[in-house]
Structure formats: C-alpha cells, structure tokens
Amino acid sequence: MNAVPTTTTGPILEVAGLGVDFWVENGWVPAATDVNFTLNPGEVLAIVGESGSGKTTSSMALLGLLPTNGRSVGSVKLEGEELVGMRADKLRKVRGNKIAVIFQEPMTALNPVYTVGFQIVEAVQTHSYMTKAQAKVRAIELLTMVEMPDPQKAFDSYPHQLSGGQRQRAMIAQSISCDPTLLIADEPTTALDVTVQAEILDLLRNLHKRLNSAIILITHDMGVVADLADHLVVMKDGAIVETGTVDQIFNAPEHPYTQALLAAVPHLGTGEAVEVVSAREAHVKPALVVEHMMVEYPKRGRVPAFLAVDDANIEIYPGEVLGLVGESGSGKTTIGRALVGLLPIKSGVLQVAGQDMVGVNKKDLRAVRRNIGIVFQDPGSSLNPRWPVGESIGEPLLLAGGYSKTQIATRTEELLDMVELPRAFRNRYPHELSGGQRQRIGIARALALSPKLLVADEPTSALDVSVQARVLELLQEIQKEQQFATLFISHDLAVVDLLAHRIAVMHRGKIVEQGSKEQILRNPQDPYTRKLIDAVPVPNPAEQKLRREKRAAAKV
Secondary structure: OOOOOOOOOOOOEEEEEEEEEEEOOOOEEEEEEEEEEEEOOOOEEEEEOOOOOOHHHHHHHOOOOOOOOEEEEEEEEEOOEEOOOOOHHHHHHHEOOOEEEEOOOHHHHOOOOOOHHHHHHHHHHHOOOOOHHHHHHHHHHHHHHOOOOOHHHHHHOOHHHOOHHHHHHHHHHHHOOOOOOEEEEEOOOOOOOHHHHHHHHHHHHHHHHHHOOEEEEEOOOHHHHHHHOOEEEEEEOOEEEEEEEHHHHHHOOOOHHHHHHHHOOOOOOOOOOOOOOOOOOOOOOOOEEEEEEEEEEOOEOOEOOEEEEEEEEEEEOOOOEEEEEEOOOOOHHHHHHHHOOOOOOOEEEEEEOOEEOOOOOHHHHHHHHOOEEEEOOOHHHHOOOOOOHHHHHHHHHHHHOOOOHHHHHHHHHHHHHHOOOOHHHHHOOHHHOOHHHHHHHHHHHHOOOOOOEEEEEOOOOOOOHHHHHHHHHHHHHHHHHHOOEEEEEOOOHHHHHHHOOEEEEEEOOEEEEEEEHHHHHHOOOOHHHHHHHHOOOOOOHHHHHHHHHHHHHHHO
C-alpha cells in the first residue's frame, strides 16, 4: 500500500465546544464539557489527566464511539468535514481509514474468536482493493514493523495466545494498516516494555512525519509525552485546565493541578534504598519458593510447543516485594500464572504459602488460592461485564465461604475506601468506569481475603500518575501492616524503583540478573539490563531528546 501524505493546508482536526454526557440513574451526567483544541498536520497533541477526567471519553466522541447511554454535542471537523451528526455509513468509512484508534485494552478490543492475522487482513481489505494474499503480505510487514518477535507465528495466533505487550503491538499494527490521517492513541504503550516502547514511539513519530498526519496521544506516562508530543492538554473533571507546548507545561506549569500531576511522576533513580523486614534472618519460611522451574506451553494445532520459562529461581519472604521486569514475551506473566495454578509446571520446584504446586490436586489448589491475590494486566477482561463491580470485589469472600452477606457488603465498602473509589461505585458495571477505575476495582478484589502472596501483573499500568502514586502508597501501607509477599510484574522501572526491595530481570524465558534494586538499577551487570535502563523515557523534553538522539546514533 502506497502511503499518500496529507496535503491539506488547514487543520486536520478542529474541536469546538465538545461536550459528552451519560444517562445514569435517571439523569444526564457530564463526562466532558466545552473541550476545544485544534490539531495541524504533523503535530502530536497529548491529552493527560487523572482517570475519569474525560480524556478517553472526549476522544472516543470524535468518532461517535460512545455507549448507548452517551451523547455528544458541539463540533468536530476532520479536514473541514463535520463528524458530529454524520450518517453512520459515512462514519464507518472514516473509521480505520482516515482516523484510526489504538485502544487502551487490546484483549477486549481484539476479537477472541479470530486470529490476529485475520483481523489485520480484514482491516486492510475493508479500506483497500487488495487481494487476500496481498493483504496477508501487508499484515506480516506491519507485524514486523511493530517488532513482533515472530510475525508469522503472531499472524496465526489468537489474541489469548499472545502476551499483553504482543497484543498491544498487534493492535498498533492493525491501527496503522491504512496509514491514517489522524491516529488516536489511547495509552499506546501501556503494556509494552521500555525497549519496545522506544521502538513503537519511533515508529509512530516516523509514520506521522512521513504522512504529515497527526496524532492524539492519550496517556498518563509523562516520559512518553516528553518523548513524542508537541502540544499538551491537561484535563480534570471533564474540563481542560491548561494547554500549551510541551516545553512550556513541563518547565513552567501554571495550574495547581498540572503542578501536582508533574510532581507525582516517578523518576528512575530516585527510589530510596529500603531494608526488607528481616524475615530471612528470623528463620521465617518464604511465602514463595521457585527452584529450577520450567513452564512449557503445549503444542496446539499449527503452533508448536514453546518453553516460556527456563530454569527460574526465586524466593520471596513475607513483607518483601520482588520486582519482575523484562520485555513482553519474556515470561514474566507466565510465572505469575504458574504461581496461581493457571499453568502446569513442566519440572522444578514451586511452593506457595508452604504448598507444593507441582502436580497439586484440585482440593489443595483451591485451599492455597485463598492465600493468593492476583491483579490481572487487563482489568476490562478480568471483570465480569454482567456483574456490578461490588459483586466482583465480594466474589472471593463468597467463594471462600464463612462470610455473611452483611460481612461481604461491609468488606466491599472497606476495599472501595482503600482504593479511593466512592462506595456508590459498587452498583456500577465495568463498562461505566474508566480504565484506571477498573484497575482499582481489580486491586480491591485481589486484597479481599488478605492474601499471603500478592501477584501484581502491571497493577498500575492503567492509572494516571497521581492515582498511581497513591495506589503504590496504599499497597506499601497494606503490605507493611499485613506482611504479605508481593511479586510485582512490571515494565515500568521507575515504579519498580519506588516499590521493590529486590529485582529480577527476565529475557527470553530466563532470569538473567537478580539482586537488590540498588545493584540492578545503579550497577547493572548484564548487557540486557543496561539496555532496559537506557530505554526508559524521562519526563523532561530536552533530556529525552538527547537520549533519543543518542539511542539513534547507537543504531547506526
């Protein structure tokens, strides 16, 4: 497909007086009010703000992608053509072709019953005259562009067979398949490790410069904003509180909320050295023991057997946080799933809360799961869409037995307080909450039974920095009080620096380096660990530009 650069001389997008309301409990509730901005060819506009501030809602309203209880007013012009009130058949031709979206949660945006390749081919053929064979070549090319480890394998795989980061890359490949004039990127690098994130940001930058197109970047990662954006819009409670160039807002923020937002951004290298409560010296048994563990995905159809974890060794004691980092597909989430009995162990030792998990029977597995809490990477796919979130939070208590309805209701309210959500949210459904709010529901559910081991798989990936900071504080406070062990799986090294006592680095199924966070982050020994640290974007536009140029020079 030959990309045709945008030739318009005027703005690509003009948004004037945009408002979005939702019909909730017999009344219209405003989600965004009086949103105004202009986006010119070749520009990247970042929209930042806390979860629920209206970032995603106002952006989805541009394309009429609102739930049935939503409505939008105002004006949205794409290259001079009004989108608000446009006929559905005309709007379908705009979606995916002129405007494409990278959604926040790829697991819920990709169709689970079709292969990734089929879905990309479908997008290409919908907006072009390519044959199926030509569209397949284009799909493989796109998967290669987004650094998919094995493009042909990914093409033949279903979404659930890919890691979170690989699903995100597949989503990006589908979104850029038609070289859109405007790309709306809703947390496009949330599930990506920092090395691939750097490549994806370079890809998006090169795409929009080559096509002279524009990007709306919705994110809570201020390092990504510093790396990619030209202009910045800050939203709070559905309204824009500050706009300006990235340099202006990073260096001289005027609104108190913008100042607080930037102050909450974690910086790699600023985490304090922490001492673990000396459970080891007190001869307390570790909450988790992994010795020479190997986990293999069995052969399925055309997909061969795959050794996902090779010779892993980990110990986590009560009151200790182990950060597990590495690129997507390295085996981080596989270890987390094995710990809770969702994947069988091929060989080695795995003990959780004193229970041997190798060959465990269903009765013992049910008992040990009461001592394990897990926060999944995709909150949208882990919550039951037919249940109010209060029922999801209380479900572990109901399954464990021994709790009355009153006790479950009381505990549910306590957990909502803990993650700083209104108690009235217990009656809302997952689709009525923002991504960050759903993630907090997932954290509340994981803590319902006061676990001995918490497996946190990207627990703050969907949270804005201000809420992220508070949630991390809450996790620390709860852990100090209850002394449970935590396996903290993340690609965000700055967050790991804040929270973890020790860090293990995974690469291609193996743990290549392990030690205290001071050893790993300040004095890394393995070349891969050094590569990870060098790729972390910093929330400073000038410094990030220098880092990007240095990285580009190293490739030549």
